Amino acid sequence: MADVPTCRSCGAHELERFLSLGVTPLADALVSAERLGDDEDRYPLDVSFCPRCSLVQITTEVPPAKLFVDNYLYFSSFSDALLRHSREHAIDLVDAHGLGPHDLVVEVGSNDGYLLRSFAERGVPVLGIDPAPDQASAAIANGIPTITEFFGLELAERLRDGGRRASVIVANNVMAHVPDLNGFVAGLRRLVSDDGVITIENPYVRDLIVHREFDTIYHEHHCYFSCTAIDALMRRNGLWLNDVTYFADLHGGTLRWTVGPARSRSETVSRYLREEVESGLTAASYYRDFASQVEQVKTELLALLHGLRADGRRVAAYGAAAKGSTLVNYVGIGTDLVEYVVDRNDYKQGRYMPGTHQPIAHPDRLLDDQPDYVLILAWNFADEIVSQQQEYLRRGGQFIVPLPSPRIIGAT
Numbered sequence: 001m002a003d004v005p006t007c008r009s010c011g012a013h014e015l016e017r018f019l020s021l022g023v024t025p026l027a028d029a030l031v032s033a034e035r036l037g038d039d040e041d042r043y044p045l046d047v048s049f050c051p052r053c054s055l056v057q058i059t060t061e062v063p064p065a066k067l068f069v070d071n072y073l074y075f076s077s078f079s080d081a082l083l084r085h086s087r088e089h090a091i092d093l094v095d096a097h098g099l100g101p102h103d104l105v106v107e108v109g110s111n112d113g114y115l116l117r118s119f120a121e122r123g124v125p126v127l128g129i130d131p132a133p134d135q136a137s138a139a140i141a142n143g144i145p146t147i148t149e150f151f152g153l154e155l156a157e158r159l160r161d162g163g164r165r166a167s168v169i170v171a172n173n174v175m176a177h178v179p180d181l182n183g184f185v186a187g188l189r190r191l192v193s194d195d196g197v198i199t200i201e202n203p204y205v206r207d208l209i210v211h212r213e214f215d216t217i218y219h220e221h222h223c224y225f226s227c228t229a230i231d232a233l234m235r236r237n238g239l240w241l242n243d244v245t246y247f248a249d250l251h252g253g254t255l256r257w258t259v260g261p262a263r264s265r266s267e268t269v270s271r272y273l274r275e276e277v278e279s280g281l282t283a284a285s286y287y288r289d290f291a292s293q294v295e296q297v298k299t300e301l302l303a304l305l306h307g308l309r310a311d312g313r314r315v316a317a318y319g320a321a322a323k324g325s326t327l328v329n330y331v332g333i334g335t336d337l338v339e340y341v342v343d344r345n346d347y348k349q350g351r352y353m354p355g356t357h358q359p360i361a362h363p364d365r366l367l368d369d370q371p372d373y374v375l376i377l378a379w380n381f382a383d384e385i386v387s388q389q390q391e392y393l394r395r396g397g398q399f400i401v402p403l404p405s406p407r408i409i410g411a412t
């Protein structure tokens with residue numbers, strides 16, 4: 001573990017801390033039955049703002065292999081909404097850039113090949129890069145060539161020396177995971193062809209603050225991006241932020257930044273940059289009362305759960321998501337309040353939530369057991385989960401969506 005005293009992007013020393021979520025276990029380090037009695041690794045989870053380049057970031061660095069090789073069971077393919085979004089993205093890129101057999105699409109953080117297969121199906125050569133061994137093996141087994149390594153400048157150089165340049169690079173929900181941010185972006189610049197395009201998606205820090213999505217803060221996510229921070233980061237590494245697209249329903253509000261070696265800035269980029277200044281997002285004061293907002297979520301949620309338990313209601317949870325781990329650990333939701341968690345990722349079933357140790361079961365358990373309430377930890381997929389669980393609702397079950405304030409969903 002290392003403390004990071006300077007900004008990961010611009011190197012400034014005067015970071016302003018605005019939130020501490022305490023000392024928490026690693027969000028994806030689900031505990032196996034054999035390890036339940038062992039001490040779990042715990043690390044401080046503090047969040048700072050850089051007044052020089054506006055980057056929001058955590059200040060403790062956990063070794064990447066501990067996060068993404070030893071303890072990573074996240075498979076992108078378990079979420080239908082994400083698969084739909086990814087397929088549309090691939091089709092748009094193929095059409096917009098006329099991609100064909102002479103191009104190369106590289107995805108950094110390619111997971112189980114959930115996105116690249118849409119390019120491969122259209123005859124476009126692809127290359128995945130992902131250090132997580134099980135996910136990379138799954139992709140390879142599905143015919144997606146994948147390099148099982150972390151991406152950075154060194155790997156980009158090696159690929160380029162081997163004669164490979166990418167017409168398109170996609171980096172979705174991966175840049176926040178990278179400790180050496182400038183090395184990562186320099187690697188993108190090295191690998192993309194001079195007329196190529198890079199698309200980067202990540203949850204938008206504005207939505208994190210406005211919708212109190214504090215649970216998306218965990219050790220895997222070193223950074224929380226605004227357009228202002230992205231613009232500075234790209235320029236520093238020889239790239240231009242050329243377009244921005246907003247997806248309100250993806251991961252609580254996601255931005256796609258379209259970036260390239262050539263400058264062709266859209267009016268949308270200028271508008272976002274202007275609005276970030278006007279709304280105050282580029283100043284430390286924007287973040288100052290976030291800690292009390294987060295505290296309020298904790299108070300409201302605990303009051304609700306204690307009230308239900310006092311009335312003899314049984315509560316389970318849906319989604320052994322990384323964000324779920326931050327939520328249960330920060331709020332202090334033990335097995336006395338929420339008995340178990342269900343998740344359709346079979347790599348997660350049979351394990352236990354970090355810190356709070358709820359067992360993780362198959363979603364069928366909700367119908368076998370019919371708890372009175374189900375807390376949706378994967379609230380970003382609440383619509384998808386609720387529509388799959390109509391029978392649970394029909395039998396009288398109810399869902400709790402925890403953020404931005406706890407809300408109950410029953411049968412309509």
Ligand code: JHZ
Binds near residue numbers: 174320
């Ligand atoms: P989900 C992930 O975070 C991983 P997490 C990562 N760290 C990241 O950066 C962010 O996304 C953006 C399950 N599920 O996606 C699947 C069902 O069981 O919100 C997952 O285990 N049934 C890369 O981990 C979990 O819920 C369903 O119907 O916070 C959702 O996890 C659906 C839709 C999901 O991410």
